Amino acid sequence: TRIEKQTVAARSARRAVEQRLRLGGGALVAVVSQFLERRWVDVLTFAHLIDEERPGAVDNATRAMDDLIWTVKPKATQEQRKALIAKLPPLLTTLNKWLDAIKWQDADRLQFFAELAECHLQIVRAPLELSPERQLELAVEAAQQDALRRIAQEQAAAAGEEAVDKDEAAARVDDLERGMRLEFAEPDGSVRKVKLAWVSPRRTLFIFSSGPRQEAFSLPAEKLVEAFRSGSVTLVAMEGVVGRVLTEAMREAVNDPAPLHANA
Numbered sequence: 001t002r003i004e005k006q007t008v009a010a011r012s013a014r015r016a017v018e019q020r021l022r023l024g025g026g027a028l029v030a031v032v033s034q035f036l037e038r039r040w041v042d043v044l045t046f047a048h049l050i051d052e053e054r055p056g057a058v059d060n061a062t063r064a065m066d067d068l069i070w071t072v073k074p075k076a077t078q079e080q081r082k083a084l085i086a087k088l089p090p091l092l093t094t095l096n097k098w099l100d101a102i103k104w105q106d107a108d109r110l111q112f113f114a115e116l117a118e119c120h121l122q123i124v125r126a127p128l129e130l131s132p133e134r135q136l137e138l139a140v141e142a143a144q145q146d147a148l149r150r151i152a153q154e155q156a157a158a159a160g161e162e163a164v165d166k167d168e169a170a171a172r173v174d175d176l177e178r179g180m181r182l183e184f185a186e187p188d189g190s191v192r193k194v195k196l197a198w199v200s201p202r203r204t205l206f207i208f209s210s211g212p213r214q215e216a217f218s219l220p221a222e223k224l225v226e227a228f229r230s231g232s233v234t235l236v237a238m239e240g241v242v243g244r245v246l247t248e249a250m251r252e253a254v255n256d257p258a259p260l261h262a263n264a
Helices: 001-023 030-050 056-073 078-101 107-125 134-156 168-175 221-230 238-254
Strands: 181-185 193-199 205-209 217-220 234-235
Touching: 001 030, 001 056, 030 056, 030 107, 056 078, 078 107, 078 168, 078 193, 107 193, 107 205, 107 217, 168 221, 205 238, 221 234
Parallel strands: none
Antiparallel strands: 181 193, 181 234, 193 205, 205 217
16 A cells, blocks of 8 residues: 555665664764754655656665765865765755755755755865875975064064954955845846855855745855955845844844754
């Protein structure tokens, strides 16, 4: 019967996820382990139910799960990081297609991909494992740069120069809060209106959404500063009493200590 098929499919799906979590030995990052338990079990269940009419569905969903787990493991060499960057676009496309299939469309989905992007960013930016020879080269370069920096600082102090404050563009990025609206100038002359959907804890990554039917996109902080500096992005100011009320409400929401969703 249909109920029996669903029961068998769900059991197989959960067994596959639990097997991966056991193999990870607790080393799998929380954002992915929770995603697999809460969402990918549903994806695998659905894949089992349609595998007869769409052969390969289970293999595809299982491979996507394994690829996702691989992407959040440390990448110690430049070659591994290049492989990660190459794998991400097709993997994200596959993940989104399966999540569309199970109709997971709430705000938690955007939050998951934002946290996943931050995780990948940290992996790519982590220090590489270096040979002793390369470590010595870098140490010499660092010493030279440090000496030059000290000389420059001494010259600046002697000339009575003051430290330069952050420019206006950097200050604007520092002031951005979730929920604010911006406009990006496109190369064809059009304007893309977006909302700031998420800011990483260290404010190194900003994720914007254009609407329910358009894909969200992210920008590192330095790229966003450059965009403000060049004028290709502008902040949409809220005017009047309503604008002030909404702005205050957004600030309260951002400062609310309650998490966006449980265990996130």
